[in-house]
Amino acid sequence: MAGIELQGLVKRYGATQVVHGIDLTVADGEFVVFVGPSGCGKSTTLRMIAGLEDIDGGEISIGGKVVNRLEPKDRNIAMVFQNYAIYPHMSVAENIGFGLHTAKLDKAEKRKRVEQVAGILGLEPLLERRPSALSGGQRQRVAIGRAMVRDPTVFLFDEPLSNLDAQLRAQMRLEIKRLHQRLGTTIVFVTHDQVEAMTLADRIVVMRDGRILQVGAPMELYEKPADVFTARFIGSPTMNVLPGRVVTEAGIATLALGEKPVALPTTVGTVPADVLVGVRPQQLRVLAGDEPADLVLTGSVAVIEPLGSETFVHVEFGGGLILASAPAKSPPAVGAAVRLGAPVAALTLFDAASERAL
Amino acid sequence: MSLSIDNQRSGGRFWGGLSLRRKQVVWAWAFLAVPILFYALIRFYPTVEAFYLSTTNWNLFSKPGFVGLANFERLWADVVFWQVFRNTVLYLAIGTPVSLALAFTIAYHLDRVRFLHGFIRALYFLPFLTTAAAMAWVWRWFYQPVPIGMINDLLSSFGLPQQPFLRSTSQALPSVLAPAIWAGLGFQVVIFLAGLRAIPNTYYEAARIDGVSNLTILRRITIPLLKPTIIFLVVFSSIGFLRIFDQVYNMTSGDPGGPLNATKPLVLMIYQTAFSSFEMGYAAAQTVVLFLVLLAVSFLQLRLLRDR
Ligand SMILES: Nc1ncnc2c1ncn2[C@@H]1O[C@H](COP(=O)(O)OP(=O)(O)OP(=O)(O)O)[C@@H](O)[C@H]1O
Ligand SMILES: [Mg+2]
Numbered sequence: 001m002a003g004i005e006l007q008g009l010v011k012r013y014g015a016t017q018v019v020h021g022i023d024l025t026v027a028d029g030e031f032v033v034f035v036g037p038s039g040c041g042k043s044t045t046l047r048m049i050a051g052l053e054d055i056d057g058g059e060i061s062i063g064g065k066v067v068n069r070l071e072p073k074d075r076n077i078a079m080v081f082q083n084y085a086i087y088p089h090m091s092v093a094e095n096i097g098f099g100l101h102t103a104k105l106d107k108a109e110k111r112k113r114v115e116q117v118a119g120i121l122g123l124e125p126l127l128e129r130r131p132s133a134l135s136g137g138q139r140q141r142v143a144i145g146r147a148m149v150r151d152p153t154v155f156l157f158d159e160p161l162s163n164l165d166a167q168l169r170a171q172m173r174l175e176i177k178r179l180h181q182r183l184g185t186t187i188v189f190v191t192h193d194q195v196e197a198m199t200l201a202d203r204i205v206v207m208r209d210g211r212i213l214q215v216g217a218p219m220e221l222y223e224k225p226a227d228v229f230t231a232r233f234i235g236s237p238t239m240n241v242l243p244g245r246v247v248t249e250a251g252i253a254t255l256a257l258g259e260k261p262v263a264l265p266t267t268v269g270t271v272p273a274d275v276l277v278g279v280r281p282q283q284l285r286v287l288a289g290d291e292p293a294d295l296v297l298t299g300s301v302a303v304i305e306p307l308g309s310e311t312f313v314h315v316e317f318g319g320g321l322i323l324a325s326a327p328a329k330s331p332p333a334v335g336a337a338v339r340l341g342a343p344v345a346a347l348t349l350f351d352a353a354s355e356r357a358l
Numbered sequence: 359m360s361l362s363i364d365n366q367r368s369g370g371r372f373w374g375g376l377s378l379r380r381k382q383v384v385w386a387w388a389f390l391a392v393p394i395l396f397y398a399l400i401r402f403y404p405t406v407e408a409f410y411l412s413t414t415n416w417n418l419f420s421k422p423g424f425v426g427l428a429n430f431e432r433l434w435a436d437v438v439f440w441q442v443f444r445n446t447v448l449y450l451a452i453g454t455p456v457s458l459a460l461a462f463t464i465a466y467h468l469d470r471v472r473f474l475h476g477f478i479r480a481l482y483f484l485p486f487l488t489t490a491a492a493m494a495w496v497w498r499w500f501y502q503p504v505p506i507g508m509i510n511d512l513l514s515s516f517g518l519p520q521q522p523f524l525r526s527t528s529q530a531l532p533s534v535l536a537p538a539i540w541a542g543l544g545f546q547v548v549i550f551l552a553g554l555r556a557i558p559n560t561y562y563e564a565a566r567i568d569g570v571s572n573l574t575i576l577r578r579i580t581i582p583l584l585k586p587t588i589i590f591l592v593v594f595s596s597i598g599f600l601r602i603f604d605q606v607y608n609m610t611s612g613d614p615g616g617p618l619n620a621t622k623p624l625v626l627m628i629y630q631t632a633f634s635s636f637e638m639g640y641a642a643a644q645t646v647v648l649f650l651v652l653l654a655v656s657f658l659q660l661r662l663l664r665d666r
Contacts, residue, residue, distance in 0.1 A: 052563050073569025085560040089582040098578075099568045150568070 002063025002076070002153040002186060003028040004049060010057030011044050011210075019044055019210045021058065026188060026203075031180050034190045035197040035233070036207035042190040043158050045207075049188060050079050050156050063153055073102075078147035079156040082163065086131050086142050093118070093127040096145040103150070117145045120179070137168045144179070157189040161196065173199055194234050198222070206230045224348075228355040231278050231348060237312060239278045240322045243352060246271045255347075259296040262344055274352035281323040283346035286313055286331075286338050293341025297322070300337050315340060405649070411642035418636045429643035438619055439627070439644075446600060446624045448531055449538075450655070453599035457539040457546060458591055464543070465550030466580075479551065483544035490541065494608030497537040498524070524609060530616040538605040542598060546591055553587030554580070589663045593656050600652055601625055624648050 004026040011019035019041045026032045034042040047053040049060060051072035060067050067075050078099070086095045097114045105113070118124045121141045131139055140160060147155055157176075161169045177200055180187055191197055197204045198218045206213045206221065206229075214226040218234075225231035231239045244257035246264070253271050255262040264271070279295070287293060299317040304326075311331040314321045315338060324340045332338050349358045376384065412429055416422035433439050468478060485493060501523040504510045510520050523533045557580065565575050581588070603625040607614055614630065615622030624644065632641035 050567060052566065071569070072563075072567040077567065079564070079567050081560045081564060083558065083560055085558070085564040087561065087579060087583075089585075090578075098565075098570070101568065101570045101574060101578075146564070146568075 003030070004154060004186065004188065005061045006045075006049070006058065007060075008058035009045065009048060009055065009060065011041070011048060011053065012056045017056075017210065019048070022210075022212055024205060024212065024215065026186060029184045029186055031177075031187045031189065031200060031202045032205060033197040033201035033203075034188065034205045034207055035192065035194055037233075038192060040207045041210040042192070042207055044210075046079075046156050046158055046188060046190050049154075050077055051075050052079075075154075076152050077154045077156055078150055078152035079158065080143045080147050080160045082159040084131075084139050084143040084160075084163075086139060086146065088131050091128050091130060092123060092134070092142050092145075095131065095142055096123075096149050099146050099150045113149055114145075117149045120148070120182075121145050121175075136164050137172060140164065140172055141175075144176070148179075148183075153186065155185055155187045157187065159191055160189075161191070162193070169196075176200065195236060198234065204234070206233060224357070225278075226357050228276060228278070228350050231350070231357070235280060237281050237323055239280050239348075240284060240324075241350070242277045242279075242318065242322065244275050244277045246273055246275050246349075255295075255349075257295065257297075259298060259339070262295050262347075264349075265344065271349065271358060272351055272353070275358070276350040276352050276355065278348035278350060279342050279346055281312060281325055282310075284322070284324040284340050284342045286324055286326040287341040290339070291341065294344040295342045295347060297340045298337065299340070301332050301334050304331055304334060306331065313338070408642045408645050408649075411639055412646045414639040414642075416638040416642075418638055422639065425639065429640050430647075432640065433643055433647065438622075441619045442622050442624055442627045445531060445620070445622055446602075446651075449535060449599045449602050449623055450596055452532070453535055453539055453602070454592060454596050457542055457595055458588070460539065461543055461546030461591070462550055465547045465554060466576075468547065469551060469554045479544075479548065482547045485541045486544040488541070490604035491608045493537055493541060494605055498609055501533055524621075525617060527617050527620040530610070530620040534606050534609050534616070534621045537609070538599070538602055541605070542595060546595065549587060549591055550584070553584045557583050585663070589660070592663065593659050596655055596659060597652060600648070600655065603629070624651075 004024075006022050006024040009019055009022040010017065022045060024032075034045065036042055044053060048055050049062075051067065051070060055068055062075055062077065087098070090098065093111075093114050096117055097110055100110045100113060103110070114127070115124065118127055121144060123138070123141055123145060126134065126138060126142075131142065134142065140163075143160070160176075161172050164172060173196060176189075189196075189200060201218055203215060203217055204221055205215050208229055214221060214230045216224075221230060221234045225234060225239075228241055232241065242257065244255050247254050247256060247261075248271060253264040255264055255275070255277065257277060277295075284297075287296070297315075297317055299315040299322070301313055302316050302321055303314040305312040305314070306328065308328065310328050311326045313324050313326050313332060315324055317340075322340070324338075326332060350356060351358060373381070411422065413424060413426060414422035415425045415428075464482065468475065468482075471478065499506065500508045502510065503520060504514050507523075509523070513520065522529060524530050561579055561583070562575065565579060570578070602623045606616075606621050606623055606626055607629075610616045610621055615626055625648065628641050628644045628648065631637050631644060
């Protein structure tokens with residue numbers, strides 16, 4: 001069991017710097033998910049923690065010990081790779097047992113460990129099979145088993161679910177979460193799928209271009225995104241972001257957007273004139289008749305997406321499309337003029353220049 | 359293209375009536391027909407002819423007369439044949455493992471070298487492109503006594519005794535084998551390199567995290583995953599060493615086959631029987647033996663090395 005601490009972590013490939021001084025503390029037993037778009041440096045950071053990549057600056061400690069120069073094997077970590085890295089010429093038992101190759105255990109004890117791990121993962125009936133005779137999900141479990149068998153203090157996962165289909169992914173997600181609850185081992189998990197991040201993480205680390213944008217619990221990121229990028233990245237469907245103007249008169253700020261000006265709560269503080277207004281589709285509802293709301297937008301319906309429990313409506317507004325929700329049973333018709341409304345509490349304001357939240 | 363147009367015009371109904379799969383099969387056979395015909399004519403026919411000739415006493419000048427298995431009986435009783443047979447087996451038994459071990463060692467290390475990688479690989483590959491005759495002459499020159507021969511020069515500068523190399527009955531065969539191995543090395547290195555490259559890097563990374571030693575990685579991961587490459591190279595180089603000819607012929611050209619036939623392989627014996635003695639029937643019997651040996655060795659290797 002061990003926590004991880006990153007301080008000013010830097011990675012360069014030749015002249016290009018791909019990780020720009022990352023600071024992060026992962027508590028013992030915490031499940032941390034790195035999320036961000038492709039090429040933002042998630043894998044690179046994870047591989048530096050694993051010891052597979054050299055560090056060009058900063059410090060990594062695991063369990064309070066600086067490991068900058070330690071070989072991967074001396075860091076007491078285990079890693080699960082996207083392509084599983086299970087050996088095609090070995091049986092499932094041999095694959096799982098390979099992690100024990102250097103352990104000072106006799107054959108029977110090793111076998112016992114392997115069977116124990118296989119038991120947890122439901123792989124017992126498959127122990128003598130070759131990987132080629134396994135399904136994708138079973139292979140994934142073998143890869144996890146290989147990591148588990150050595151009883152590491154930290155698990156590192158690099159997009160372990162991205163080769164699986166949607167249904168299996170949801171199932172494996174659940175299994176990994178239960179495994180974490182059962183083992184209580186520190187986990188660092190990399191993904192570019194925000195749903196995975198939201199469902200798995202104790203804390204999410206949002207990365208972009210080799211920098212950390214925001215760290216926080218899933219709901220914290222969802223409700224208080226630090227900037228436009230995080231706001232749009234976290235949550236599905238994506239948050240609507242609209243440009244607006246704020247007028248401040250006698251200490252009272254009003255937002256000029258939509259049908260009528262919106263009075264902003266006094267807690268907002270000083271507000272620049274140009275802002276971006278974020279509102280999640282779930283909170284921007286199609287209004288019935290002339291029902292009042294804090295923010296009211298009008299437009300005509302372009303596309304309707306029924307999802308069963310609710311229906312999303314794409315509405316033409318200000319030269320683009322915005323997404324709103326409508327009751328599942330009585331959605332508006334395509335082409336109809338609609339009024340969309342959201343309470344002022346559901347609005348997130350960003351500085352238009354810096355894109356940071358206000 | 360013209361074939362399909364013709365087909366559509368003349369046999370339009372026939373062609374149109376075929377299923378897509380059938381059409382593909384017809385096309386495949388159309389393309390295969392030419393090489394198959396060529397092979398039948400250039401390869402299989404002479405092979406069958408050789409089997410027939412091996413039962414005759416044809417000598418180029420007279421009509422072949424049927425003699426049954428007399429050629430094979432003569433071969434069985436021929437001391438030179440057994441010497442030659444032993445040589446051939448030695449070429450195979452030393453050449454294949456030594457060349458593969460060398461090629462693998464080179465490829466394994468070259469795979470880790472980024473600096474001048476292509477250049478070094480080209481250096482190893484170059485002998486494979488050079489004509490055997492030219493190379494053999496260079497090696498002959500290496501093997502000369504002092505002051506001409508480089509190797510003996512080197513030996514004497516260290517105060518070691520001179521070696522006869524090609525002139526000795528015991529050293530001649532290894533001396534001929536060395537350039538043969540060297541010549542084939544580049545090819546094997548390149549094939550091994552390709553095999554090594556095909557192994558995903560994450561296999562090694564996973565092993566590094568598990569903390570297994572380099573030797574274990576080599577034994578438990580690299581070599582098992584290289585098995586298809588190894589099988590190919592074992593069979594391919596075995597066939598090469600069983601059919602060794604030009605190295606021997608050029609290295610010992612004054613006295614083809616070396617002192618007391620010490621280096622003579624089967625193919626050279628066949629060549630001499632056929633084109634010096636003109637005993638075509640007898641030579642054909644020897645080719646049949648060579649063919650059977652090749653077949654047996656390749657078959658055995660494939661059986662032994664294939665996945666159990
Ligand atoms: N060996 C390398 N040489 C040069 N640049 C590299 C190398 N490996 C990665 N990079 C660069 O580093 C950046 C970060 O790569 P990384 O693999 O960490 O991205 P990622 O966040 O894991 O993306 P993905 O979600 O696509 O896996 C990328 O811009 C990539 O081009
Ligand atoms: Mg990645």
